[in-house]
Amino acid sequence: MTTTVDARGLSCPQPALLTRNAVRAARGGTIEVLIDTETARDNCTRVAQREGWKVEVHEEGGGYRLVLSR
Amino acid sequence: MKRFFASRWGPITAGAVIGILAPLLVYFGNPKNMGVCVACFERDIAGALGLHRNAVVQHIRPEIIGFVLGALIAALLFREFRPRGGSAPLARFLLGIFAMIGALVFLGCPWRALLRLAGGDLNALLGLAGLVVGIGGGVLLLRNGFTLGKAHPAPAVMGWLMPAAMVGLLLLAVLQPVFGEGLALFQSEKGPGSLYAPLLIALGAGLVIGFLAQRTRFCTMGAVRDVLLMGDTHLLGGIGALLVVAFLTNLVLGAATGTPYVNFSFTGQPVAHSNHLWNFGGMVLAGLAFALAGGCPGRQLFMSGEGDGDAAVFVTGMVVGAGLAHNLNLAGAADTITEGLVKVGGPSVYGQIAVGVGLIFCLVLGLTARLRTKEVAK
Numbered sequence: 001m002t003t004t005v006d007a008r009g010l011s012c013p014q015p016a017l018l019t020r021n022a023v024r025a026a027r028g029g030t031i032e033v034l035i036d037t038e039t040a041r042d043n044c045t046r047v048a049q050r051e052g053w054k055v056e057v058h059e060e061g062g063g064y065r066l067v068l069s070r
Numbered sequence: 071m072k073r074f075f076a077s078r079w080g081p082i083t084a085g086a087v088i089g090i091l092a093p094l095l096v097y098f099g100n101p102k103n104m105g106v107c108v109a110c111f112e113r114d115i116a117g118a119l120g121l122h123r124n125a126v127v128q129h130i131r132p133e134i135i136g137f138v139l140g141a142l143i144a145a146l147l148f149r150e151f152r153p154r155g156g157s158a159p160l161a162r163f164l165l166g167i168f169a170m171i172g173a174l175v176f177l178g179c180p181w182r183a184l185l186r187l188a189g190g191d192l193n194a195l196l197g198l199a200g201l202v203v204g205i206g207g208g209v210l211l212l213r214n215g216f217t218l219g220k221a222h223p224a225p226a227v228m229g230w231l232m233p234a235a236m237v238g239l240l241l242l243a244v245l246q247p248v249f250g251e252g253l254a255l256f257q258s259e260k261g262p263g264s265l266y267a268p269l270l271i272a273l274g275a276g277l278v279i280g281f282l283a284q285r286t287r288f289c290t291m292g293a294v295r296d297v298l299l300m301g302d303t304h305l306l307g308g309i310g311a312l313l314v315v316a317f318l319t320n321l322v323l324g325a326a327t328g329t330p331y332v333n334f335s336f337t338g339q340p341v342a343h344s345n346h347l348w349n350f351g352g353m354v355l356a357g358l359a360f361a362l363a364g365g366c367p368g369r370q371l372f373m374s375g376e377g378d379g380d381a382a383v384f385v386t387g388m389v390v391g392a393g394l395a396h397n398l399n400l401a402g403a404a405d406t407i408t409e410g411l412v413k414v415g416g417p418s419v420y421g422q423i424a425v426g427v428g429l430i431f432c433l434v435l436g437l438t439a440r441l442r443t444k445e446v447a448k
Contacts, residue, residue, distance in 0.1 A: 013299060
């Protein structure tokens with residue numbers, strides 16, 4: 001099962017915080033993060049990578065879909 | 071280049087450039103230890119427009135205009151201009167008002183706190199300590215689920231409103247129109263508002279800083295918040311670089327001009343007071359309000375330039391807050407020295423009450439505006 005975190009429209013630092021909470025809760029598997037600014041894309045990517053997850057970035061619908069996996 | 075800006079070196083570069091340009095702006099005419107100060111300069115703009123009548127702090131500061139337009143140019147060039155808005159505008163407006171009141175009780179935004187320290191003003195230590203405590207409070211509220219809710223994509227015109235308002239301000243500064251007999255813009259003839267760098271230099275510095283800060287997401291509040299909240303030191307190098315480079319630039323300018331730019335002391339500092347409690351207390355309020363609004367005053371200007379209407383509402387709140395702070399005697403008064411005796415300044419009792427009201431407002435908002443987890447995780 002893929003967990004989806006929809007952080008579109010949320011201001012700093014909530015997208016990064018939600019991403020961190022999601023990866024810590026999951027421990028492994030796949031997580032999708034939806035965001036709509038480049039700042040959130042960079043912050044969420046950094047947070048996930050620091051927690052040891054792999055991050056793929058897809059541009060989608062005027063925003064971004066990050067696929068995190070571990 | 072993109073990767074460089076997004077790396078740890080991005081914020082460090084932005085901080086270092088501010089650290090060089092701010093003392094240079096003092097050299098070219100800005101008030102001492104106030105090469106750039108977002109709170110002070112928005113306050114001066116409020117004064118120029120007559121939103122307050124404190125005759126010593128009235129001037130249209132082109133640096134502020136440059137910050138927004140520089141960020142706009144960067145956002146357009148790198149396809150990051152995203153008109154958006156609609157996330158709790160009134161709450162953000164009120165946060166802007168109280169953030170400004172807190173900053174003006176201390177007499178400076180976080181940038182100026184660093185610049186004051188780089189000029190030897192030890193009162194800035196109290197202000198920075200207050201800032202960290204205020205941001206720490208914000209971090210606890212964020213951990214507790216605080217949110218102002220989602221912004222939504224908006225028609226392009228919404229993103230252009232703040233940059234257009236800045237172009238309007240620039241036109242006012244250049245044309246200096248007269249609106250009837252004796253009805254011109256307000257311009258200080260003495261005091262900090264009468265000290266300014268030439269328009270093109272101030273605007274140019276603002277554009278460079280705005281461009282770099284947009285690319286690197288430079289944010290003084292975010293630097294502290296991310297460390298406390300997530301142990302993330304990505305932005306922290308930016309404020310370190312600002313402090314160190316500004317200090318070094320001050321030393322160089324002092325040696326080159328023969329006038330010291332660094333003077334370590336609590337008393338006798340330019341546009342500052344040594345009322346320790348309220349230097350601390352003012353910045354606790356400011357830090358908390360910045361944390362709840364998601365950015366320091368500079369970052370709010372840069373986000374306004376990227377099309378963020380909510381950040382623009384916060385900025386507008388800060389300008390109105392400056393009007394209130396000076397009309398209602400809430401801002402901190404600078405120390406005065408008469409016949410060798412220092413009279414310690416600071417806020418009036420009304421300013422102290424306003425800080426208290428602001429803290430209560432932030433706490434009530436922070437504790438009650440909360441995320442329901444099911445809205446986030448599907």
